[in-house]
Amino acid sequence: MEKAVNENFHKPLFYNLRYERKFIFQNIDLDDLIQTTVYTNSFCFEEIYSKRTINNIYFDDNNYTFYKQNVSGDGVREKYRLRWYNSTPSIIKSPTIEIKKKFGEVGDKFSLKIPSFESDIQSLSIDQINHQIIAELKKSKNKELMFKFYNLFPTLYNSYERRYFLSACEKFRITLDSNMNFFHPYNYNHCHLINNEIILELKYNKEYDNESRSVTQQINSRLSKNSKYVRGIEIIHS
Numbered sequence: 698m699e700k701a702v703n704e705n706f707h708k709p710l711f712y713n714l715r716y717e718r719k720f721i722f723q724n725i726d727l728d729d730l731i732q733t734t735v736y737t738n739s740f741c742f743e744e745i746y747s748k749r750t751i752n753n754i755y756f757d758d759n760n761y762t763f764y765k766q767n768v769s770g771d772g773v774r775e776k777y778r779l780r781w782y783n784s785t786p787s788i789i790k791s792p793t794i795e796i797k798k799k800f801g802e803v804g805d806k807f808s809l810k811i812p813s814f815e816s817d818i819q820s821l822s823i824d825q826i827n828h829q830i831i832a833e834l835k836k837s838k839n840k841e842l843m844f845k846f847y848n849l850f851p852t853l854y855n856s857y858e859r860r861y862f863l864s865a866c867e868k869f870r871i872t873l874d875s876n877m878n879f880f881h882p883y884n885y886n887h888c889h890l891i892n893n894e895i896i897l898e899l900k901y902n903k904e905y906d907n908e909s910r911s912v913t914q915q916i917n918s919r920l921s922k923n924s925k926y927v928r929g930i931e932i933i934h935s
Contacts, residue, residue, distance in 0.1 A: 720918040741865035756849040854880035
């Protein structure tokens with residue numbers, strides 16, 4: 698569950714730590730994966746939302762600190778991103794600033810909705826995107842987050858389609874991400890498409906970790922350390 702960011706967002710809230718276990722499937726039809734892996738699981742997963750297109754702008758500093766934290770697997774690591782839902786990825790409407798923090802294998806997510814934000818990233822420069830975000834943060838009086846964004850800039854755009862499933866016990870969620878697109882912030886018109894992979898992510902609170910093994914044993918793929926941010930950065934700079 699997401700929590701709103703306030704002026705004390707920098708203080709870690711450890712009561713809602715959760716695992717996000719990722720599994721990669723290649724060269725398989727999405728509907729086949731749902732029928733053979735999700736719906737056959739003994740925890741009785743059912744789809745809970747309509748399919749959505751998720752769009753993100755990831756931010757980092759001049760040293761790519763967040764990227765390096767994730768590559769090296771630092772014990773405490775962060776990601777900053779702007780997220781919105783729209784089948785036209787370039788049109789930003791009512792996005793959410795999200796700060797993901799990981800503490801070892803578990804993590805938490807903090808969010809701040811900015812409903813008045815609306816832009817087309819094809820017509821904006823990197824500096825203009827940051828200026829718009831900072832202007833919205835000034836309105837929210839979230840000074841710490843505002844000053845943080847003074848030292849960050851967009852490093853990656855990405856989008857993908859997501860399906861959502863919940864177990865009958867409501868302890869476990871599965872998301873399926875497919876048709877992943879990665880864009881360089883300086884060249885939005887050049888897209889790197891990955892359409893032969895599906896990322897299955899199992900999400901659950903820390904207290905259900907022992908029970909989760911009964912779920913993962915029924916997933917016919919190896920556990921992966923896949924990070925869309927790390928992968929995207931490496932793809933657009935290759």
